[in-house]
Amino acid sequence: xxxxxxxxxxxxxxxxxxxxxxxxxxxxxxxxxxxxxxxxxxxxxxxxxxxxxxxxxxxxxxxxxxxxxxxxxxxxxxxxxxxxxxxxxxxxxxxxxxxxxxxxxxxxxxxxxxxxxxxxxxxxxxxxxxxxxxxxxxxxxxxxxxxxxxxxxxxxxxxxxxxxxxxxxxxxxxxxxxxxxxxxxxxxxxxxxxxxxxxxxxxxxxxxxxxxxxxxxxxxxxxx
Amino acid sequence: xxxxxxxxxxxxxxxxxxxxxxxxxxxxxxxxxxxxxxxxxxxxxxxxxxxxxxxxxxxxxxxxxxxxxxxxxxxxxxxxxxxxxxxxxxxxxxxxxxxxxxxxxxxxxxxxxxxxxxxxxxxxxxxxxxxxxxxxxxxxxxxxxxxxxxxxxxxxxxxxxxxxxxxxxxxxxxxxxxxxxxxxxxxxxxxxxxxxxxxxxx
Numbered sequence: 001x002x003x004x005x006x007x008x009x010x011x012x013x014x015x016x017x018x019x020x021x022x023x024x025x026x027x028x029x030x031x032x033x034x035x036x037x038x039x040x041x042x043x044x045x046x047x048x049x050x051x052x053x054x055x056x057x058x059x060x061x062x063x064x065x066x067x068x069x070x071x072x073x074x075x076x077x078x079x080x081x082x083x084x085x086x087x088x089x090x091x092x093x094x095x096x097x098x099x100x101x102x103x104x105x106x107x108x109x110x111x112x113x114x115x116x117x118x119x120x121x122x123x124x125x126x127x128x129x130x131x132x133x134x135x136x137x138x139x140x141x142x143x144x145x146x147x148x149x150x151x152x153x154x155x156x157x158x159x160x161x162x163x164x165x166x167x168x169x170x171x172x173x174x175x176x177x178x179x180x181x182x183x184x185x186x187x188x189x190x191x192x193x194x195x196x197x198x199x200x201x202x203x204x205x206x207x208x209x210x211x212x213x214x215x216x217x218x219x220x221x222x223x224x
Numbered sequence: 225x226x227x228x229x230x231x232x233x234x235x236x237x238x239x240x241x242x243x244x245x246x247x248x249x250x251x252x253x254x255x256x257x258x259x260x261x262x263x264x265x266x267x268x269x270x271x272x273x274x275x276x277x278x279x280x281x282x283x284x285x286x287x288x289x290x291x292x293x294x295x296x297x298x299x300x301x302x303x304x305x306x307x308x309x310x311x312x313x314x315x316x317x318x319x320x321x322x323x324x325x326x327x328x329x330x331x332x333x334x335x336x337x338x339x340x341x342x343x344x345x346x347x348x349x350x351x352x353x354x355x356x357x358x359x360x361x362x363x364x365x366x367x368x369x370x371x372x373x374x375x376x377x378x379x380x381x382x383x384x385x386x387x388x389x390x391x392x393x394x395x396x397x398x399x400x401x402x403x404x405x406x407x408x409x410x411x412x413x414x415x416x417x418x419x420x421x422x423x424x425x426x
Contacts, residue, residue: 008287016286020294024301031305035312042315149264149323150256150397189398 046143047128051100051112054130054139058109064101066114069207071095077210094124094144097207108133114143115204119196122146127155127197129204135216136168137201152193160187160194169221175202230341230349234356237421240333241364242413247333251365252402254324258381261369262362264324269358271306271325272334273351275299279342280350286343295338300329333361371405372396 006012051063068080070088077097080088085096098114110132118124125145130138142156154160163185167173176182177194186194202222209219240246255261278298279286286294307325310318328334341353373379376396378386386392395401 006285006287008289012287013290016294017290020297024297028301028304028308031308035308038312039308042311046315146323146326148256149254149260153323188394 047114050114050128050141050143051102051130053141054112054128055102055104055109056139058102058104060104061109062103063112064103066098066100067211069097069099069210071097071203071206075203075206077207079210094126097203099207099211102130110135110138111208113204113207115200115207117196117200117203119192119199120145120147121152121190121192121196122148125152125155125193125196125200127200129201131168131204131208131216134168135205135208135218136166137164139165140197140201147193148190151187151190154187154190155193155197160185160197168216169205169218171221175205175222227349227352230345230352231356234353234358234360235363236360236417238357239360239364239413239417240336240357241361241368242410243417244336245410246336247331248406250327250331251368252399252406254327255365255369255372255402256397257373257377257379258366258370260324261365263321264327265358265362265365267321267324268328268331268333268361269355271299271303271328272337272354272358274306275302275334276337276342276350276354277347278302279338280345280347283343291339291343292335295335295343299334299338303329333357368402368406368409371409372402375405376401 006016048063052061055061068082068085069077070080070085072078080096088096094116097116100112100114102109102112110130112128112130114126114128116124116126123146125147126143127140127145128143129140132138140155140161142153145152147153147155167183169175172183174182175184175198177184177186177191177198179186179191180195182198184194184198205216205218205222209216209222212219214220234240236243238244241248241251250264254264275295275298279295303325307318307322310322310325337354337357342350345353370380373381375393376398378384378390378392393401396405
């Protein structure tokens with residue numbers, strides 16, 4: 001097999017590196033642009049799907065428009081208008097908490113909250129969590145994350161989630177992993193991911209409490 | 225080497241995980257269950273075929289000294305383009321395979337396939353080499369993931385077959401257990417390979 005390869009001159013090397021780099025960059029930015037609207041549509045559909053998913057026992061729920069919050073210093077929730085939300089930097093967008101009031105047959109059934117944590121094993125995790133009208137956990141669904149398949153991804157499995165359904169921080173149930181003195185059974189080998197989950201749920205509670213002016217039992221017990 | 229050999233050598237004789245023992249980091253990380261392993265293997269198969277095609281097409285234009293950075297840029301860009309398209313157009317497949325795709329960029333397996341096949345041979349042999357290596361990876365990950373899942377979690381392809389509550393050897397889900405399982409599997413695999421191809425002097 002004869003290799004009529006270009007010789008290793010400085011020019012050749014620079015030329016090929018720059019060309020490959022440029023073509024790759026062009027290909028990537030083109031693909032990013034061309035798929036942007038399709039990807040955003042998927043995100044929207046995923047969100048509606050996720051809201052329904054966190055209320056598995058109620059078919060045909062209605063979700064109110066989202067109320068937006070942004071976490072400030074000390075975990076204080078600041079409400080945002082839609083305009084303020086749109087102005088948030090791309091890099092910080094994942095921190096916007098969205099609270100959806102959920103109704104079934106016109107009656108308030110609880111809340112679906114798109115929440116986040118930065119304490120995942122591989123960085124940020126966004127997820128949807130459902131609370132019933134009393135603030136008890138109904139279900140959760142991971143949205144975006146980079147957790148390790150088989151470890152952090154177990155956060156979406158029933159083995160982890162089932163013990164949490166119907167619970168709310170009410171003094172007896174503490175929203176921390178057992179290792180930290182709480183009531184949550186962490187995933188074996190994925191303590192960090194499990195802690196991150198608790199952090200995200202706590203954040204969700206804080207937003208709902210801000211919206212309902214501490215109407216839930218959980219609101220008095222969040223720091224226990 | 226005749227054409228079919230490009231494909232078959234990646235399956236057993238030069239199986240990149242069990243015989244060449246390359247790319248161990250992601251191997252140990254994703255083979256926590258048969259399903260995770262096989263999905264990751266499939267994602268790698270697609271990436272390898274695609275990047276091998278591109279690299280093979282321009283192989284004679286790449287000066288020898290800069291081949292590694294060029295291959296890596298092509299593989300990484302290709303991987304990311306695949307990920308973006310999957311996110312946009314095939315959300316169901318993306319749900320299953322999507323999280324594994326960025327792991328492929330940090331994996332040396334596509335690079336090895338590019339180095340040894342795509343850089344030297346025309347497109348068709350390069351595709352066959354990528355396919356053979358990729359399927360070898362799927363098999364390897366499937367076996368390793370399956371063994372770890374059976375012993376460590378009592379399920380196979382997420383179907384529980386051990387009675388509920390029966391204790392499993394948890395360590396097999398974690399990295400130390402992955403090493404143990406891999407070592408034992410390689411021992412068995414070598415026996416099988418030697419029977420198939422005859423022992424080569426070391």
